[in-house]
Amino acid sequence: MFKFIVTLTLSLTVFAAVASSDQLTAAPTQVKGLQVIVQNEAVAPGLCRLYFENDTTKDVACD
Numbered sequence: 001m002f003k004f005i006v007t008l009t010l011s012l013t014v015f016a017a018v019a020s021s022d023q024l025t026a027a028p029t030q031v032k033g034l035q036v037i038v039q040n041e042a043v044a045p046g047l048c049r050l051y052f053e054n055d056t057t058k059d060v061a062c063d
Contacts, residue, residue, distance in 0.1 A: 048062035
């Protein structure tokens with residue numbers, strides 16, 4: 001009976017430590033460095049213009 005109680009206590013302690021760990025349970029709330037495309041415009045055959053949320057544009061090849 002004593003082994004069972006010790007095993008159960010250790011298991012619950014490890015479970016509680018893992019559950020409360022920020023590194024394992026929390027997802028990042030904000031990704032930095034990624035630009036969000038708000039519009040895609042075809043400007044010529046095979047060429048598109050991407051508009052980003054920070055008011056910049058970029059011309060890229062498109063199909």
